[in-house]
Amino acid sequence: MNKTDRLLAIVLELQRKGVLRAEDLAVTFETSRRTIYRDIQALSEAGVPVVGSPGQGYSLMEGYFLPPLSFTVEEAVSLLIGTDFVQQKFDVSYGAKAETSRRKIEAILPEGVRKEVSRARTTIRLLATDESANKGWEKEYIEILRSAILEECKVKFCYSKAISETDGNRHSVRTVSPYGLVLLNGSWMMIAKCDLRQELRHFRVSRMSDLLVLTERFKYPSDFILQDYRPSDDRDLRVRIQADPDIAHLLVESKNFYMEELVNHQNGLVMTFRVRQIEELLPWVLSWGADVVVLEPETLRSRVREEAVKMMKRY
Structure with a gap:
């Protein structure tokens, strides 16, 4: 923090807390008491009415306020x-x-x-989920990526997908031109032009490792506006699932990302999803056990039966 910023911060701190000792201010702004003494003198010379009381500390003259803002x-x-x-x-x-x-x-x-x-x-508290609590390295990655975007530098990283590619491989090394960061459902996503795929792709920061900023630069496209960007939707596989009435409210509360329609029927809640492949929904379906049944497609019904047989063998 430079001297100008620190002087303003000292005034605001005194205005907020009333009376503070030099040692308290030194701890707050991570500097020495000698520096605080010089700062107080500079404020006094600039016309800020700082009052010093021996044994108590510094305070602002009553009635002095900065800046003239008013909030409800x-x-x-x-x-x-x-x-x-x-x-x-x-x-x-x-x-x-x-x-x-x-x-x-x-x-x-x-x-x-x-x-x-x-x-x-005191009546409101923000609680981060386990995933969105952001481990230390993930926050570091966000800062690195933010800097790379502003400086228009390419980045390289190892990426692990939740579902394997057609070749059966879940891990790959990517070099990309980062365009922006998006916080989606509590998870940070990077929008970037992928050198491997030669198109815009989305990468979840939590699935990155060995992140490296390259010296190679890229030109940020003038026609790309992150706030207006809408990814193409290639989820063309329709899935319908029926849930028992007793747990219908729990499925609604789960807010599955792929859920598109909910319809109440006499025999339970019928939910419609759209996915790219059935593996995106399979673990979620299995987590509800016998309380849900897949109506379509038959490929997902078959996979659920296969997994049920495997579980029976294990038990």
């Missing part, structure tokens, strides 16, 4: 929850910026609003 309780809660989300889902660099933003927002709130916001935030 709901607006402030929304912004602060947003910083929580960024800290959970984004890389370390953005997480640190989110923490700085949170401090600035809290600092500019009038005391009454700040107390109401603090109380409201």
Whole structure:
């Protein structure tokens, strides 16, 4: 943090907490007390009314506020929850910026609003799922990919697919031109032009390993707009499944990615899915046991029977 940013941050920190000692400020901004003393002097010379009380610390003169912004309780809660989300889902660099933003927002709130916001935030909590909690290496990868996108550098990595290719191989080495990152259902996806396939592909960050930024550059296409991008839909295999009425609500709550239609019938809930291949849905179907039955296609019905026979042999 440079001196200018630190001076503003000190003012905001004093405005937010009232009275702080030099050693407290030194710990917060990871600097020495001598530097804090110089910063306080610079603020005083610049006209900021910083008051020093021996044995207590520094504070701002009563009535001094920066900046002249006004938020409702709901607006402030929304912004602060947003910083929580960024800290959970984004890389370390953005997480640190989110923490700085949170401090600035809290600092500019009038005391009454700040107390109401603090109380409201105690009633709301963001819990990351196991997958979206983002292991340390995954956050590092997000930061690396974000930098590569901005600098228009190609990246190389090993990729593991959930389902094997037609040649039976699940693992491959890819070199791609990264265009953007998308957070989809709690998982980070990279949109990139794949050198191997010579087309746009989607890669889940959690399935990458040995990520390397290359010196080879690429030209970001002027006609590609991530916010407007819609991937082509090649899911042309229709699947229909019937669930027992007792567990129908559980299947609805599962929010399967491939689910397209739900229709209640006398004998249970009939669900329609669209997939590329039956392997994408097979584990999900098996997880519900005898409480669901595949109506079509016959290929999926056969696979379920085969897996049931294998399980019987194991038990």
